[in-house]
Amino acid sequence: MASDHTQYQSNEELGQARKLSLHRTRPPTEVPGYETVRFLGSGAYGEVWVAIDRNTGRKVAIKFYAHRGGVDWSLLSREVEKLVFLSADRYVVQLLDVGWDADPPYYVMEYVENGSLADHLEKHGPISVPEALEIFREVAVGLSHAHGKGVLHCDLKPGNVLLDQDHKPRLADFGQSRLSHEQVPALGTLFYMAPEQADLEAVPDARWDVYALGALLHTMLLGKPPHQADDAVEGIQSAVDLGDRLARYRNHLRQAPRPVAHRKLPGMDRGLSAIMERCLEIDPEERFPSVHGVLEAVQQYESRRTRHVYVAVGLVGPALLLCVMGLFGWRGYRGAVGDSERAVVQRAEESCRFAAKFAAESVSRDLERYIQAIEEVAHDEQLIRALREGVDHEEMKPLIDPAQRKDLAAGDLKKVKQRVLDHPARQVLQQYVEHLLRRSDTQKAASWFAVSATGFHMAYASRLSSDNPTGSFFGYRTYFHGGPKDLPENQLDVSPLRQTHLSAVFQSKATKNFVVVISTPVFDDDRLLGVVALSIELGNFRRFAGSDHQFVILVDGREGEYRGAILEHPLFSEFLAKRAQLPLHYSQDPKFRVHLDEWPSDVQRYEDPLGLDPAGAKYRKTWIAAKAPVNWVSRGGQYQDGGEQETGWMAVVQQDYEAAKEPIHRLAGKLLRDALLALGVVVSLIGALWFFVVRLMSHTRNRPGRRAPSDGQAPLHSRETVQQADA
Numbered sequence: 001m002a003s004d005h006t007q008y009q010s011n012e013e014l015g016q017a018r019k020l021s022l023h024r025t026r027p028p029t030e031v032p033g034y035e036t037v038r039f040l041g042s043g044a045y046g047e048v049w050v051a052i053d054r055n056t057g058r059k060v061a062i063k064f065y066a067h068r069g070g071v072d073w074s075l076l077s078r079e080v081e082k083l084v085f086l087s088a089d090r091y092v093v094q095l096l097d098v099g100w101d102a103d104p105p106y107y108v109m110e111y112v113e114n115g116s117l118a119d120h121l122e123k124h125g126p127i128s129v130p131e132a133l134e135i136f137r138e139v140a141v142g143l144s145h146a147h148g149k150g151v152l153h154c155d156l157k158p159g160n161v162l163l164d165q166d167h168k169p170r171l172a173d174f175g176q177s178r179l180s181h182e183q184v185p186a187l188g189t190l191f192y193m194a195p196e197q198a199d200l201e202a203v204p205d206a207r208w209d210v211y212a213l214g215a216l217l218h219t220m221l222l223g224k225p226p227h228q229a230d231d232a233v234e235g236i237q238s239a240v241d242l243g244d245r246l247a248r249y250r251n252h253l254r255q256a257p258r259p260v261a262h263r264k265l266p267g268m269d270r271g272l273s274a275i276m277e278r279c280l281e282i283d284p285e286e287r288f289p290s291v292h293g294v295l296e297a298v299q300q301y302e303s304r305r306t307r308h309v310y311v312a313v314g315l316v317g318p319a320l321l322l323c324v325m326g327l328f329g330w331r332g333y334r335g336a337v338g339d340s341e342r343a344v345v346q347r348a349e350e351s352c353r354f355a356a357k358f359a360a361e362s363v364s365r366d367l368e369r370y371i372q373a374i375e376e377v378a379h380d381e382q383l384i385r386a387l388r389e390g391v392d393h394e395e396m397k398p399l400i401d402p403a404q405r406k407d408l409a410a411g412d413l414k415k416v417k418q419r420v421l422d423h424p425a426r427q428v429l430q431q432y433v434e435h436l437l438r439r440s441d442t443q444k445a446a447s448w449f450a451v452s453a454t455g456f457h458m459a460y461a462s463r464l465s466s467d468n469p470t471g472s473f474f475g476y477r478t479y480f481h482g483g484p485k486d487l488p489e490n491q492l493d494v495s496p497l498r499q500t501h502l503s504a505v506f507q508s509k510a511t512k513n514f515v516v517v518i519s520t521p522v523f524d525d526d527r528l529l530g531v532v533a534l535s536i537e538l539g540n541f542r543r544f545a546g547s548d549h550q551f552v553i554l555v556d557g558r559e560g561e562y563r564g565a566i567l568e569h570p571l572f573s574e575f576l577a578k579r580a581q582l583p584l585h586y587s588q589d590p591k592f593r594v595h596l597d598e599w600p601s602d603v604q605r606y607e608d609p610l611g612l613d614p615a616g617a618k619y620r621k622t623w624i625a626a627k628a629p630v631n632w633v634s635r636g637g638q639y640q641d642g643g644e645q646e647t648g649w650m651a652v653v654q655q656d657y658e659a660a661k662e663p664i665h666r667l668a669g670k671l672l673r674d675a676l677l678a679l680g681v682v683v684s685l686i687g688a689l690w691f692f693v694v695r696l697m698s699h700t701r702n703r704p705g706r707r708a709p710s711d712g713q714a715p716l717h718s719r720e721t722v723q724q725a726d727a
Contacts, residue, residue, distance in 0.1 A: 029106070036050070114162070136298075140213060150181070151178075152205075180206075190228075207290075232256075391458070446515060447465070448533070476489050481497060553567075556649060565594075
């Protein structure tokens, strides 16, 4: 045997070798008929290049045997000899050509792109137990074929297992292999090499490959071979010569504890663990005597697992199916109930959604009728003339001028207000406004009024309140300036709106009900004279037909102090029928508001806020509620834009959730039929299951042993060469 060659390279050393290898640009020699493409890697005895066959265009791998460390071309002869024995075996990478007389000598082998198992593990890490077992079995079959032809590999490791295009393993690098009748020792790779193999006087034995096979499985599952540790590597490498190094390696394996980390892996059971541990026995007498014995153990292991599954199914199946029968009946009942509930609730949701849209459109039509009426009034020449005469009268101008009135005392303000009320120039406008209150198309209007361009009430007529705001400044209100909310009362320099506007809601002082004002500007040609407006009490604005189980409410959805306030509700009608006012807390207490921000869609499970009040106890239940926005359409005009506008209101339709599910009780007959059907199905399944188990058990007992797969070609050469000395 040649003298002291490196037995092991650390990961750092291997990385440095790869890095240096990348700088190689030319092969050791040119190979006739082949064009070298790129460098793959190097090992103890040579280097490997990818080349292309000039005749066929086929990619190949060429391994050059460099004359280093006393290694001569006989190494090539030995490896070629073993490959000839294994030609046409699909578990072995195939030899294509040999350069005996080249300097250095070389041989040409098939090449594929998937690389070695070592490359795969380095890139992806450890693999799952089922995948590792499949590769383990395939490699064992390949070794069994080789042993059957008298060839022992003697250096099995991930770097010498190549993966073809289907990720099937192929054996490569037979540089350390021996024929079964040879008595020449062969050194493998540290931690893949059996302890008795690490001896310069060792005689080749098939159990060496058995140990390496177990180490290969250990590496696939855990990412490294058994017993490998940094301190052990340092101790072995620090030996003075090869013999001492091998002795330290043998002692380390014999003293190391039995590997157990694999037992905790997901998918690892006692049977497969026992196979791997027997392969890794330090004493060769305790190991499997051959690779064929490993294959038989794997076959028996898989057969036992299959039988155990069948037995478990056969034993547990009947009990399980009896449970399934009970669960089937329960699921049938719950399924029918659930299906019916979902169907009924879905129909109720669709009904509520449609009703909400219809209710919103109804409110919109009512609003549009009022808007149309007030826009017609704004263009009425009689109103324009009356308002112009009132605001232009010389005696009225100082009375409605904010600049002249802002410093007056309270008593003086009252006198000025009375002078406005009594002034003859205003009476025509007052009579016109009182006439508007009697219009049939706006009979639900609570009041009509006209405001000057400076913000003072010029005329007012109301069905509900006896208080007359005429002569007072209201320019800060939203119905005058068209903003989203009222301004401070002392802000006098306010510009009037210039298009039809729906004001923010506010509470009536008389009824505590919510009121909204529709206002529009009045122009005399291009001159803005003022604003004409009407107010509506929302509690009496729109009556919807409904019942205790389904009805419509109106909610304010605009930002502001009344967001979520209920503007109309059946409970309001009950209160107003019995008394003149609504409870004040309905509008002021936030808990009686609808939380619109918590609605993820237009349909929602919903708790009616008014159900929290003792007077609304009958509404304290879960409702299916659907909302739809209320919009209105302005006709537009010379000084305003037409089109659809948002009111910010929401029409909400509520339907009793429990009442909607009442038809579910009619499902009793269907549930009885489902129970009978379930019983019949369970009985049939029990009979079929036992028949299936008995047949499979019989088939498993009588099934012939697994045959080794047929031979074929293997297309890849390892990128790592042998790293050990030879005899």
